[in-house]
Amino acid sequence: MKRREFIAKSILAGSGIYLASILADIFGRDVLDIAYAKSKYPSKLTPARFWIEDSNGNSSCTLCPNGCHTEGEYGICRSRIKKNGKFFTEAYNQIAAIHDDPIEKAPLYHFMPGSRTVCMAAAGCNARCKYCQNWQLSQESPSNVKNDEITPEKAVQLTKERGFDCIGFSYTEPMTYMEYVIDTFEAAHAQNIKTYVASAAYVNRTPFKQLSSVCDAFALALKGFDEKFYQDMVGIRMNRVLDILVYAKELGCHLEVVNLIVPTYNDDVSKIGEMAKWIVKELGDDTPLHFLRFYPKFKLSNLPPTPISTMEVARKESIEAGLKYVYLGNAPGHEGNSTYCPSCGKVVIGRIGFRVVQNNISNGKCKFCGAEIPGILDKITLDDFESRKNPMKKIRKKK
Ligand code: SF4
Numbered sequence: 001m002k003r004r005e006f007i008a009k010s011i012l013a014g015s016g017i018y019l020a021s022i023l024a025d026i027f028g029r030d031v032l033d034i035a036y037a038k039s040k041y042p043s044k045l046t047p048a049r050f051w052i053e054d055s056n057g058n059s060s061c062t063l064c065p066n067g068c069h070t071e072g073e074y075g076i077c078r079s080r081i082k083k084n085g086k087f088f089t090e091a092y093n094q095i096a097a098i099h100d101d102p103i104e105k106a107p108l109y110h111f112m113p114g115s116r117t118v119c120m121a122a123a124g125c126n127a128r129c130k131y132c133q134n135w136q137l138s139q140e141s142p143s144n145v146k147n148d149e150i151t152p153e154k155a156v157q158l159t160k161e162r163g164f165d166c167i168g169f170s171y172t173e174p175m176t177y178m179e180y181v182i183d184t185f186e187a188a189h190a191q192n193i194k195t196y197v198a199s200a201a202y203v204n205r206t207p208f209k210q211l212s213s214v215c216d217a218f219a220l221a222l223k224g225f226d227e228k229f230y231q232d233m234v235g236i237r238m239n240r241v242l243d244i245l246v247y248a249k250e251l252g253c254h255l256e257v258v259n260l261i262v263p264t265y266n267d268d269v270s271k272i273g274e275m276a277k278w279i280v281k282e283l284g285d286d287t288p289l290h291f292l293r294f295y296p297k298f299k300l301s302n303l304p305p306t307p308i309s310t311m312e313v314a315r316k317e318s319i320e321a322g323l324k325y326v327y328l329g330n331a332p333g334h335e336g337n338s339t340y341c342p343s344c345g346k347v348v349i350g351r352i353g354f355r356v357v358q359n360n361i362s363n364g365k366c367k368f369c370g371a372e373i374p375g376i377l378d379k380i381t382l383d384d385f386e387s388r389k390n391p392m393k394k395i396r397k398k399k
């Protein structure tokens with residue numbers, strides 16, 4: 001390789017993997033060997049599902065629209081690898097984050113409100129959000145972060161031991177470690193534990209359909225309503241995301257839509273109105289929409305947090321567009337935390353931040369006027385806030 005070519009490639013190099021490919025060109029070593037040498041932890045490869053080989057022996061990943069196919073390299077998601085024509089995942093059983101979360105953190109507000117969940121993540125993501133709130137995990141390979149080895153059965157056992165009803169995946173991109181998510185959810189259903197996923201919805205229809213057969217609820221992001229915003233700020237194609245949202249609806253999934261408002265990038269009120277109208281038309285006016293407040297992170301750490309006034313305008317615009325359940329997240333104590341009956345306007349599920357503090361739903365209906373409230377609302381758990389503040393009070397009450 002000529003020096004000029006080397007310099008040009010070096011300038012273009014946006015990642016360690018690309019640099020590794022340059023070194024491989026020079027020294028003739030396998031790109032993965034070099035990538036592994038840079039990895040902090042030993043790589044554990046598990047055969048992947050969701051890939052095809054054509055009649056000429058060329059194989060490519062079919063999990064997401066990126067369609068990665070380069071031999072000896074990680075896919076864009078950084079967790080799947082093509083080696084000797086076959087695909088492997090580095091993420092199986094490799095859990096980088098595991099937390100006890102309220103289901104409201106997903107966010108899911110119409111699915112077993114007040115439930116505690118075990119929420120997990122493996123490293124990797126097939127998008128490149130410049131404002132990613134979990135970039136330390138999402139923008140790394142599993143072999144580059146510290147993991148706990150947790151099998152699907154062990155994950156379910158941990159959920160049962162805590163007495164929780166739900167297990168889910170969030171923080172990074174669960175679609176990119178689909179095999180582990182599906183196996184965990186199958187094990188969870190065998191134990192009557194409910195399942196959920198929070199995702200950017202950049203996945204192909206066939207794997208999504210398979211996931212939907214074992215996933216009880218989806219919190220899917222619609223990060224903006226502009227193809228250019230998606231390409232510049234998220235690194236994926238919006239039309240493919242819209243297709244999955246519509247497909248989720250067709251499949252009858254429990255779906256809540258999530259939009260994080262980034263100041264000056266996707267806070268244009270007319271675009272927000274267009275997005276809300278699209279949701280009404282394609283997904284239905286009873287689809288919950290969550291606006292989340294942005295906090296300065298990753299490559300947009302120079303921006304201020306989203307002003308509450310911007311969030312309020314977005315909520316108002318979406319309600320005027322016809323949506324019945326529009327929420328404000330990362331804004332604890334705001335009236336937009338709660339669920340209101342679209343018929344009588346009274347609070348049916350009162351929340352302070354993620355805490356469920358009021359339940360006025362009976363048999364899935366508003367207690368005041370009998371209007372039906374959509375969702376999986378057969379179990380609503382009130383936050384035991386008072387007794388947590390003063391544990392003695394609970395004991396005294398019991399006497
Ligand atoms: S899941 Fe990963 S390897 Fe597969 S196509 Fe998407 S980015 Fe590429």
